Amino acid sequence: xxxxxRTPSLxxxxxxxTSPKRFLRHNLGFKVPRGMGWFxxxxxxxxxxxxxxxxxxxxxxxxxxxxxxxxLIWIMVNK
Numbered sequence: 001x002x003x004x005x006r007t008p009s010l011x012x013x014x015x016x017x018t019s020p021k022r023f024l025r026h027n028l029g030f031k032v033p034r035g036m037g038w039f040x041x042x043x044x045x046x047x048x049x050x051x052x053x054x055x056x057x058x059x060x061x062x063x064x065x066x067x068x069x070x071x072l073i074w075i076m077v078n079k
Contacts, residue, residue, distance in 0.1 A: 003055065
């Protein structure tokens with residue numbers, strides 16, 4: 001299990017959108033509603049739930065470096 005920042009992969013993003021399994025599923029009209037992953041693949045659903053709750057997006061550094069100091073300055077000015 002990976003903890004920390006995600007590193008986006010263009011190769012995996014393209015592979016997921018062009019996979020034969022996805023193409024077949026969408027052409028047959030068999031799509032499970034969002035959030036129903038527990039029925040189709042419980043192991044993957046559990047992994048994803050833990051992963052998304054324990055990792056941070058790649059833009060969190062920007063938020064920490066810029067937004068928090070700006071918030072502190074704004075609080076000091078409005079006292």
